[in-house]
Amino acid sequence: MTIPVIAQLDELRSTVAAWRADGQRIALVPTMGALHQGHLDLVRRAGELAERVVVSVFVNPTQFAPTEDFGRYPRDLERDYAALSGTAVSALYAPTAQDMYGPNFSTKISLEGPALGLESITRPHFFAGVALVVTKLFNRCAPDVALFGEKDYQQLKVISRMTKDLDLPVEIIGVPTTREADGLALSSRNVYLSEEERAVAPRLHMALQDLAQVVSRGDPIAAAVAQAREALAAAGFDVDYVEVRDAETLEAVEAHDRPLRVLAAAKLGTTRLIDNIAVPRA
Amino acid sequence: MTIPVIAQLDELRSTVAAWRADGQRIALVPTMGALHQGHLDLVRRAGELAERVVVSVFVNPTQFAPTEDFGRYPRDLERDYAALSGTAVSALYAPTAQDMYGPNFSTKISLEGPALGLESITRPHFFAGVALVVTKLFNRCAPDVALFGEKDYQQLKVISRMTKDLDLPVEIIGVPTTREADGLALSSRNVYLSEEERAVAPRLHMALQDLAQVVSRGDPIAAAVAQAREALAAAGFDVDYVEVRDAETLEAVEAHDRPLRVLAAAKLGTTRLIDNIAVPRA
Structure with missing residues (x-):
């Protein structure tokens, strides 16, 4: 056709x-x-x-x-x-x-x-x-x-x-986001990644999964975010933001009383990657 | 019905x-x-x-x-x-x-x-x-x-x-604008006018008619606008603007080589009136 x-x-x-x-x-x-x-x-x-x-x-x-x-x-x-x-x-x-x-x-x-x-x-x-x-x-x-x-x-x-x-x-x-087997979110910008960067890239999704787990347990959000930022920096990312937001309005949140979303943006070399996942309901 | x-x-x-x-x-x-x-x-x-x-x-x-x-x-x-x-x-x-x-x-x-x-x-x-x-x-x-x-x-x-x-x-x-017999453009805000102001109000349309005539003759625009502002001030208006603009884009114009529109806004007491007319083709 x-x-x-x-x-x-x-x-x-x-x-x-x-x-x-x-x-x-x-x-x-x-x-x-x-x-x-x-x-x-x-x-x-x-x-x-x-x-x-x-x-x-x-x-x-x-x-x-x-x-x-x-x-x-x-x-x-x-x-x-x-x-x-x-x-x-x-x-x-x-x-x-x-x-x-x-x-x-x-x-x-x-x-x-x-x-x-x-x-x-x-x-x-x-x-x-x-x-x-x-x-x-x-x-x-x-x-x-x-x-x-x-x-x-x-x-x-x-x-x-x-x-x-x-x-x-x-x-x-x-x-819902389509992902590679290793968790990397599909993006048209992934073609910019070098082989080394491509190997590191799935760490962004992993960091968000860890963050979402910690937040869903009810741990303080600020400390959990700081930990995620550190993990990303240690893996070689230049972090733009890691945040926990109201899943609907995207307002900044301090409490766990509503659906939440964790979102991040970080650079590997010159390529900027973004990703986000839902925080599981506790 | x-x-x-x-x-x-x-x-x-x-x-x-x-x-x-x-x-x-x-x-x-x-x-x-x-x-x-x-x-x-x-x-x-x-x-x-x-x-x-x-x-x-x-x-x-x-x-x-x-x-x-x-x-x-x-x-x-x-x-x-x-x-x-x-x-x-x-x-x-x-x-x-x-x-x-x-x-x-x-x-x-x-x-x-x-x-x-x-x-x-x-x-x-x-x-x-x-x-x-x-x-x-x-x-x-x-x-x-x-x-x-x-x-x-x-x-x-x-x-x-x-x-x-x-x-x-x-x-x-x-x-096209609907007008009273004396030229005043109909407006929901005309009800704010006192009897004295209502008697003066048609001068706005008259000033625009004079301005449009002068501009259509090819006279310099700035002088014609100054004259219109003076006439309105003399009649008791507090003038916001009197302008000659490109009739389509409303860009300020200095030349007469395209359709033009004259536009004005002026206050009588606390009531703000606006009006505009086409410049006749020479």
């Missing part, structure tokens, strides 16, 4: 409108390409929730700072197309940056709440860029449901909050 | 969905209530463009600064309901502030471009508040077309720009 590759907005809209006129539900899986098994798990789940699945591939310039890896971010639409063959995908939507952000573009979306702290410390423009592109993709594709990986947990919570706040008529679904 | 008054979002969505399933086009006329003939002209035009017209009545707190007239802004839903009887309206949507801005609300929309200068100088939060509420109303009502008065010309251009930038699937229609 050939997957239609759509670049034009009017073609996307007419394609989706025809499906909708047939009474079919539509799912959107927004991606920046460089598709790996984690994305394919999103597509599989999307296929369980809707008759039609659109995968968008767009490396969104507004979510990268000038110092970040926008230029070297892996781009290979043919490879992405091949990866999607045999999946539940109904169309691949790949707009150009010019089409997404035309002349005199003037609008920004920003969030507080779940967008505060964590990723936004080192990436202050990130969530505004994500919020903008996701709103645009929702308005272009008009899906019933959109799927995002828990790997980018803060992003998932920011998008859920924004979707509710703006009354976007889309249901947001989070999908 | 009884007009349904809808307060609940799910009722609005199901009502609109039923119309859409019948193949009917839907127009939205967003208002803050205090309906006057200018609003009714928007509803009449909406009825020419769509089979179904929703008028929303919502005094939006996010577009008022703490120092502004949110508290004393005229509210009378029964009067608004009565004013709409016999018009093209199909439903009146009147949500509560609690329903529009629930707990943990975290999202802001901001614009540059047409939102810069003019109204934003004295009302820095105004267009962010307008952009937010209009996006929410669009997403709640899902209209094909939405109508806004040219009376709030900068607002019209901000909404057009935002709708394009965010890919909101709505066509924006501007409707």
